Amino acid sequence: MVNKIEELLAQVEAFEPKNAAEVEEFRIKILGKKGELNALMEEFKKVAPELKRELGQKINALKNRATERINELKSSLGSAKIKVDAIDDMTRPGAAPMDGTRHPISIVKNQIVEIFSRLGYTVAEGPEIEDDWHVFSALNFPLSHPARDMQDTFFVEKQSNEPNVKDLLLRTHTSSIQVRAMERQQPPIRIVCPGRVFRNEAISYRAHCIFHQVEGLFIDENVSFADMKQSILYFAKELFGESATIRMRPSYFPFTEPSAEVDVSCNLCGGKGCPVCKGTGWLEIMGCGMVDPNVLEASGIDSKKYSGFAFGMGVERIAMLKYGVKDLRLYFENDVRFLHQFDSAL
Numbered sequence: 391m392v393n394k395i396e397e398l399l400a401q402v403e404a405f406e407p408k409n410a411a412e413v414e415e416f417r418i419k420i421l422g423k424k425g426e427l428n429a430l431m432e433e434f435k436k437v438a439p440e441l442k443r444e445l446g447q448k449i450n451a452l453k454n455r456a457t458e459r460i461n462e463l464k465s466s467l468g469s470a471k472i473k474v475d476a477i478d479d480m481t482r483p484g485a486a487p488m489d490g491t492r493h494p495i496s497i498v499k500n501q502i503v504e505i506f507s508r509l510g511y512t513v514a515e516g517p518e519i520e521d522d523w524h525v526f527s528a529l530n531f532p533l534s535h536p537a538r539d540m541q542d543t544f545f546v547e548k549q550s551n552e553p554n555v556k557d558l559l560l561r562t563h564t565s566s567i568q569v570r571a572m573e574r575q576q577p578p579i580r581i582v583c584p585g586r587v588f589r590n591e592a593i594s595y596r597a598h599c600i601f602h603q604v605e606g607l608f609i610d611e612n613v614s615f616a617d618m619k620q621s622i623l624y625f626a627k628e629l630f631g632e633s634a635t636i637r638m639r640p641s642y643f644p645f646t647e648p649s650a651e652v653d654v655s656c657n658l659c660g661g662k663g664c665p666v667c668k669g670t671g672w673l674e675i676m677g678c679g680m681v682d683p684n685v686l687e688a689s690g691i692d693s694k695k696y697s698g699f700a701f702g703m704g705v706e707r708i709a710m711l712k713y714g715v716k717d718l719r720l721y722f723e724n725d726v727r728f729l730h731q732f733d734s735a736l
C-alpha cells in the first residue's frame with residue numbers, strides 16, 4: 391500500500407497536461423468518487439490498527455498534494471485558455487483605437503483666423519509673459535487704470551534685483567502682440583493675434599482665469615470706421631451664417647476712440663429672443679474701435695498719415711455661442727466625452 395501511495399504521488403508530480411480538459415480527467419481519476427484515492431481509503435479500512443497512523447498520514451499528504459497540484463494546473467491552464475480564446479476567431483474585428491479630435495477652442499480659433507486670412511490678415515504671436523509697456527502703457531492705459539490692479543492682473547515676481555529687469559506680468563489681452571507688431575514694422579499692418587491670456591478672475595461657468603483671444607489690427611492710410619464695420623460684418627456672416635447681422639454699441643477702451651461693442655444676431659432663435667440671448671435677440675461677441683492716435687505714436691507710427699482699427703474677442707465665448715455650450719469650465723476639464731463632439735477638419 392505504501393508503494394501504491396508513492397506511485398500515485400509520483401504520478402501527480404509528473405503530470406503535465408496539455409489543456410484544462412486533461413486536468414479534469416486526471417482529477418476524476420485521482421480524487422473522483424470512484425478514483426484512486428477512494429480506492430485507497432477502502433483498502434485502508436482493512437489495514438492493521440498499528441499501521442493506521444502512519445498510512446493515514448501518507449494518504450492525507452497525497453490527497454493534499456494532489457488537490458493543490460490540480461488547482462494550480464487548473465488556474466494556469468484556465469487563464470491560458472482565455473488568451474487562446476481571444477484569438478480563436480481570427481475574423482473578429484479588433485477593438486478600434488479611439489481617434490484624437492481637435493479641442494473645440496482650437497477649432498474655433500482656427501476658424502476665426504482662417505476667415506480673417508481671407509481678408510489678407512496674417513497671424514502674429516507674442517510672449518505670454520509680458521512687461522507693463524506692451525500690455526498697458528503703450529496702449530494708453532492711464533497709470534491709475536483698474537486693470538493694472540492686482541485684482542485683474544497676475545504679476546510675475548522678479549527673480550532678479552537688477553534695475554533693468556522690467557515689471558513682468560501675464561498678458562491680460564493679446565493687444566500686446568499688436569504693440570510689438572507696430573514697433574517692428576510700418577503700415578500697412580494687417581494681423582490677427584491669437585493666444586492665451588490671463589486675468590485674476592473667479593472661475594465660474596462664464597469666466598476663467600486663463601482663456602483665449604483672437605485680436606486683430608489693421609493700419610493703413612485712410613482706414614475708416616466703415617471699413618471696420620464691413621470687415622466685422624463679413625466675419626460674423628462667415629462664422630455664424632449668411633443670415634447673421636451685427637450691431638454696434640458705443641463703448642470704451644483706452645486704446646481705441648471711438649470704441650464699440652459688437653453684437654451678432656442670435657443664431658439660435660434668429661433674433662426673436664431665447665434664453666441664450668436672454669430674450670434680446672443679440673449676442674455680444676467682441677470689442678473694437680479706431681486705434682487711438684496716442685497708441686500709434688507710442689509705437690512710432692505717424693498718426694497724421696495712418697489710421698486703423700482693432701478688434702478683440704474671446705474664443706471660449708464664441709465657441710459657447712456657436713456650439714451652445716453653457717459652462718465654460720467644460721473646455722478645461724479634458725473629458726473626452728465632451729471633447730469628442732466637436733470634430734472638424736480645421
Ligand code: PHE
Nearest residue numbers: 563565677678679700701702
Ligand atoms: N483688448 C480688449 C480686451 O481684451 C479687446 C479689444 C481689442 C477691444 C481691440 C477693442 C479693440 O478686452
